[in-house]
Structures are given as C-alpha cells and as structure tokens.
Amino acid sequence: MEARDDEAGTGGSGGDDTGGRCRADAEPREELAGRVLAALEAALPGSRAALRGSLAAGTADEFSDIDVEWVVRDAVFGAAVADVPRILAGVRLLTEVRADPDFLHSARRRLLFARFEGVSLFWRLDLSVRAESVADDADHDARNPAARAREGEWSRPASALANALGALKALGRGRPEEARGLLDRGFARIDERDAATGAWAADVIRLARATVRRDGALAAQAERIVALARSGARRGDTEGTTGVTVAVEGADDAEGLERSQGSERPAAGGHG
Template identity: 45%
Template sequence: MSVGTGHGFRVVGELEPEALAVALAGCLGVPTADVEVAGEEYDPETRHWDAAVSCDYAAADGDVSWVLEVHVTERVVAPPGSRELALGLAAALGRVVVYEAQPYQSAACWVAVPDGRTVRGRLYDPGYVAGREGFVMDTVESPLPSFPGARTDFIYEAVSFGQGWDFGEALRALASALRSQCPEGRLELRGSLAGDAYDRYSDIDLLWTVPGERFAAAVAGAGEALAGACPLLTARSDPEFHDAPDRRLLTYFFRGLPLFRRLDLDVRAGTPPVGPVPAGGGWPLAVSALANAVGAVKAVRRGRDTETVRGLVERGGARVGVREVASGRWADDIARLVDAAERADPRARELAGRVRELVTAELG
C-alpha cells in the first residue's frame, strides 16, 4: 500500500459498503472502482491492495454504529483534511460523522452534521463509562438528535487548548453563571472559539437564547450574574439593538481576564418576549475609544494591514476629540489615544491603566 494519509471516523446509523465507496470516491475525486471498502471478514487474497483509497469498517455498539479507518494514498491529488472529508461524507451519506479533535485532547472530538455544521463533542471509548456499553457521546456543544442522551455544554479542554487552564476555568465560570440565572436558556459558542481558528487574542463570543418570558430578566440580570463569577471592569449594551424587541448585544471587560478576552454576549428571545425590555446603558465614548485601542493592539499583533490598524486608532481618537492622523508608530499612536480617553472621562482611568499595560507588554 502506498504511503499516504490516515483518517479515523465514527458514523451513526445504517451504512452500506457500496454507498460508502461512492461517497469516498466523490469526496476524494477518484473513480469508485479505485476505492476499496472492506469489512472485518475481508479476504486478503481478493482485496484490492493497490486502490487509491482504502477503508476498513467495523460495527460498533453504543452511540456510534460504525468505526472507519480510511487510508488515502499519494495518488489522490490535493486530498482534503479530516474536517473537510468528514463533512463531505456526512453530506453524501446523510449521516453524522465523528472525527478526532486536532491536536487530540482527552476524549474531545468533532461531529460533522449533514447540514454542514461541525460541533464539538466528548466521545468516550467502550468500557470507559460505567454501566454503558459501547461508545458514549457524553457531551455536545449544541443539541444533536443523533445523541439524545448527551449533555449540552462546552468542551472546555478543547476550547482552552493552548490558552491555558485558567482560560478554560474562566469560561466555565461565566457559562455557569448565565445558566444559573436562566436554566431554560441555551448557550452556544460563536466566532473563532466555535472553531479551530482562535488564538490568544480572540474575544469570547456567546449566543444566549432564552424563553421570551425570561428575556427582560436575562438582559437586566446578565451583568450581575457575570460579576459574581468574574469581577466586571466595564459593561455595555450596544445601542444598535435597543429598539429590537427580542435581541440585545452586551459587552463586558473583566478585571480577572486579559483585555483580549472581553465577552460579547448576544442575547436573543427564543419566543416572543413578554413585558417591557430594558434598553440597557450605552458605552461611554472614552470606554469605546479604549476598546478601539485594544482592537488596534490585537490587529498589530495579528499582522493586520496598516489601513486596518490606522482605522481603529483614528476612529477611537475621533470619539474623544483626537484629530491627529495616526503616524504608523503604533505604540505611540495607541498611547496617545489612551491618554486622550482618560482625559475625556476620568471614570475610565482603571481601564486606561490596563490598556497602557497591554501596549507596553505587546508592543514594547
């Protein structure tokens, strides 16, 4: 067999070898005749060992039905990675396909859904969960009908990989605070943390869907609930949504988290709201300018183009009366923005001090 790439998948539901061969051929761009699919009782004498793609499959018990080991040889031009191949198989087969998280973290996995989504999960191998036979999908980040017995929660060990244990615990505490305030609500990760593209500069983006009759209380009480988990530095309700009857966008900086880890909480009513909804407070212009300063530091560290950084600095400056054009010496430009914001509103002094520390640490 030629050197190539291996993929491990788990599939939920019925599976026909012929359909699997056709799906693999379509996903990998090879003729179906060049795909070998073999069960546990294959005959070594008749197996197509020179196939461009080979797939061994075995029946499984528990929350998954089949285990697949797919080998893609070098004869396949530009083969997809595990995520793309899993999504292609899910769409072609109309089945949920589970693949390992990379880098592998405990029992963390990804679930490819036929509708094109990927959802993190925690899948335990047979024998791991007492009283359960076969594979056990313990947790998924969004409810999936294929796993009715799974809890809905974030896979903290996967989300926090490379970010440190403290970050995972902070996310757990914030999520727990919101769930305690509204147990009927549903929390979902959005943005980069919902996928694999996050880095240490990523915001925490959460979608919080609550029953309509709890919407007003959820909006009014979110800040207090979060402050009990992690002391607040600033809070904002985006004025853009103040006239929306069923949505608010709330933003928080925390004293106990890096400024890059602000929380953008998108609160939505899952059913028509009942009663008046708090409009929420605005974000003082000085605080808004300082948020732009944090965004500019992030943009510089991520290697964004000059115009992106310049736009963040100058828009922030305009909010606090700075009319100077940014020089492109970003540490100086952002420091000038921070000073102007603090002069414009002394109440922003604590946040300004944190931003100064950030500029020194990140931009020197």
C-alpha cells in the same frame, strides 16, 4: 465580533494590571467560557447558552475574545438581560458590563460586553442575548433606528478606548492597516484632531490618553492599555514603527504569551 469597532466601550476601573504577566489566579480562557455557559443556563432553566465565533470554530488565537449566545424565552427577555451582571458575578469578579449601543432599545436582542477581574484585556466576554422568537434571525433589529441608543446613552470616549485596544489586537495579528483604521476612527469619534502615524505604540498611547482627558473614569483601563503598548514597543522595535510585540495579560503561560510582528512599515500619517 473580535476587534469590534463602534461599541459601547471598555471602561471601568478594575482589572488585571499585570502588564503582560500572568496572575497566579488566572484561569484558562476555555475554562472560563465553560463556567459562563453553565452559569447562564443554570440561572434560567430552559434557556440555551453556546459558544460562537473563533472559540466555537476551534480557530481562536491568544487575542480572541469569548463570544457567547444566550437564547431565552420571549416572556423573560427583559428580566434575563437585567440579571446578567448578577449571573456573571457568580462566575468571577466583574470589572464592567456594557451594552452595545446598536441594540440598547431592542425588545428581543442585546449585545453585552463584560470583563472579569484578573483576566486578559483581550479576553472580553461578548454576550449576545436573544429572545427565542428571533434566535435564528441574524439581522433582527440591525437596521432598526428605534433599537439604537440615543446620543448621550453611550460613551464615545469608552468606545474610542475600545478602538485603542482593538488596534493592539490587530497589530498582534499582523494587521497594521486594520490597526490604522481603528485608531483613526477612535480619534474621530472623540473629535481629536489626530491620526495614526505608524509609530504604533505612540499612536495607541495618544488615543488612550485622549479618552481619559474626556472621561477620567477610564483612567485605570487606559493605563493598562498604555502598559501593553509600551511593553510591545520595548520587546519589539524600540521606536514602535516597524512592529509591535503584544504581551497577553493574564495568559496561562507563566512567562506570558507574545507575538512578534514582521517589518512591514506603513506610511507615516494619513488614513488607512
């Protein structure tokens, strides 16, 4: 689910405005994940919560999010989904909970995105909630149009802002063409006549600012992403064209974690 495109988005006004510096109250990602698992199972006896993705596989890097699957009885599925904000707020102060539009109306499957106060933007919780009867069906409702959100039930600007953050994650992992695709789709999603140029910091900042012009409620989150992009340009290449050094907000290390990129230079303009 990492660097997920076409999602409900990353809006919200709270968060860790560290610009890549560690907050004193930051906790290790694995510890946070463990507390989420415990809270979910305690809230609904008989349910099962487990890590998925790179954290479960032991392949996570500093940009990996927290993927969790929560399996509940069919009879309480709706109530369990509705109770997620309360449960997660008991783990750590929440700044947002959003739903993936692909499963917004599914009766047995939901995908929720949550962010916590004082936690890196990259360390989002992606919570898959499944009814017991479809727990082993990886494709349940994936091709069901009735399960999807209708236009107006999800935020295109917030989704595009998620792509801006996803592009920073891709750059941090040395994947410039993935970043280009995320940025181009982000611009297209909000009908912005723009595209990635390969001046990565400037590209990310333009997309972030374009989302705020369409939805002012995204301003605080967008400015955190802008700060990360600017920090990367300063620490890496001053023109932001040959690479980006991405500082990880809320990292456990007191100096913050950084990843420097190589000198691959994609062609300016055009689409990946």
